[in-house]
Amino acid sequence: MAATYKDIRRVTGLSLATISKHFNGGNVLAANRERIEEAVAELGYRVNDVARGLRSRRSMTLGIVLDELNRTFNTTIVSAMEERLRDAGYGTIICDSRGSAEAEDEAIHFLLGKMVDGLVIVPVGSDVPALADAAARGVPVVAVDRPVAGAGTDAVVIDNRAAVAAAVDLLADAGHTAIALLTGPDSWYTMRERRLGFAEAVARRTGRPPRPEHVLPLPVTIEGGFDGMRRLMRLASPPTAVVCGNYEFTLGATIALNELAGEVTPAFVGFDHLDLARVIRPRPSFVVQPVDEIAARAVELILARLSGDAERPPETAVLRADLVVGEASTYERGLS
């Protein structure tokens, strides 16, 4: 159905090798280039990447495996990475693990079967056995957001403990001592790290560990954040300030706070999504992940592997999240 070199040969009379060179930057007579281009236009020819990849052992495409497609953090990073990769000549294939380690395994093998040149993964858990197969084929991997056990791979993460600690500091500076955290299960790397950073910072600032009932492990959903905030506010001694451990919690907690408006108004630090922060008034403080920088570093690492230095020891880039201080509100006015 689709035209091939043979069709171009039929039209131009040139050999397959010349035609191939034309498409791969070899030396071809200007006159012949033109004839080929004419044939291309006439036939609607496009190179077959499958055949090219099979032959050249380079598909010029990278696989991106996301733990959850439906997460702004992920899609934002993907957009940023895709743009950079396109500039470098790489196409990208996005796969969704839907939170399932099994689907993740399938996705990785699917991508290896497609002969991707490299893999970027936001892993579901800390253990990703399929990556051993990638390594066996010499396919480099960069983990994003969470490191991967086995440590054979590059990674880009943020300093989650420091990020949450900065939020705690902001609140403590305003006089808060009863600070709560909306967090997820400890089995998630980021949730665990943020919880640990939180506990450490609270202890440092208040001289006491956080109260257990102020550190809620919740389902990582909007509803989880909503319920979490409501439960906190209904405690016998509710916290005067709340740190949200991620975007979903921030959104859910915001809605809960609005509903409770008037009754209680804890100070509040959101996470992740500056667009959302811009829209809430008074604008709350936010921990903002350096999404562009994460994408840039991930691309940098994978491209470096692809262009040779396969033997460099695996590297984990740890980036700093920013704390964007909001407009005047409870936490800046202090407890007054």
Next chain:
Amino acid sequence: MAATYKDIRRVTGLSLATISKHFNGGNVLAANRERIEEAVAELGYRVNDVARGLRSRRSMTLGIVLDELNRTFNTTIVSAMEERLRDAGYGTIICDSRGSAEAEDEAIHFLLGKMVDGLVIVPVGSDVPALADAAARGVPVVAVDRPVAGAGTDAVVIDNRAAVAAAVDLLADAGHTAIALLTGPDSWYTMRERRLGFAEAVARRTGRPPRPEHVLPLPVTIEGGFDGMRRLMRLASPPTAVVCGNYEFTLGATIALNELAGEVTPAFVGFDHLDLARVIRPRPSFVVQPVDEIAARAVELILARLSGDAERPPETAVLRADLVVGEASTYERGLS
């Protein structure tokens, strides 16, 4: 690097043909099957989909091209489709057009170069020239959410006009006559359709077209919805009820309403995202798109094309969106 049939031949002594048959359901002696499986385990062999696709002219993968990756509606549909496609033996490649017709064009050609067997597309605009190339290669296409000009392709859309009309009816039944719509540019198919359905329903119910200042074309973002709602509420004669034209508007408008709580409380119908609806109290009414059904129909249409009936005339499935009525609140109590 990766093992091939040749490696298996070396280990088992069997011929390439026999090995191929083993992997493709041919008749192979049980004893030989076992020997092959042992070799597979030993070598960590996996079929090379690239080579297989080149040879068999079927890659068993479909391309999914999204106008925007970062949109819950899209990612939800993708998840639902992926699951069904996997059951049918198809892998999927997701590409993001990032709202750019140019990127969309690139994505389609990227996918055609990967020899995808079919294409599902949520198009950026109504015109997608690259689809002609798909047609020329006999690659079937299903458009989702918005139809595509040229009409050579199957499509799955919802009845946008009826959906918005139902929302207007609900509000009108509660006595509202000053109803507003948060909408996007008319160049978006869904935004235009919803606006038209809105205008028609308002005229039918109130005997007058909607006031121009009550039909706001906004940037399709959370912030757009936020600003839109605020602008509406600051009008000299603000509407008593507001219909949101999509998810982003719903979220932004919700936040604006919360901020304005006490001052004004228009009745309110959200769009698209039931998870969000569950979290807002009192729970607002929502137009809910039948996401699973959309995914199911899209998969059905593309699979039908793939299994032969290439000559069936293009079909556009029009599905009904549901109006989920919320808890008691302004619109049910009427204007009282």
Next chain:
DNA sequence: CTGTTAGCGCGTTCAG
């Protein structure tokens, strides 16, 4: 600068 030759890894005849 161009053409010939030989595969990449696999699926599919067709003899045996």
Next chain:
DNA sequence: CTGAACGCGCTAACAG
């Protein structure tokens, strides 16, 4: 039931 031979569309040496 098995194996030899050929080719999918393209790239990569080589000669010329």
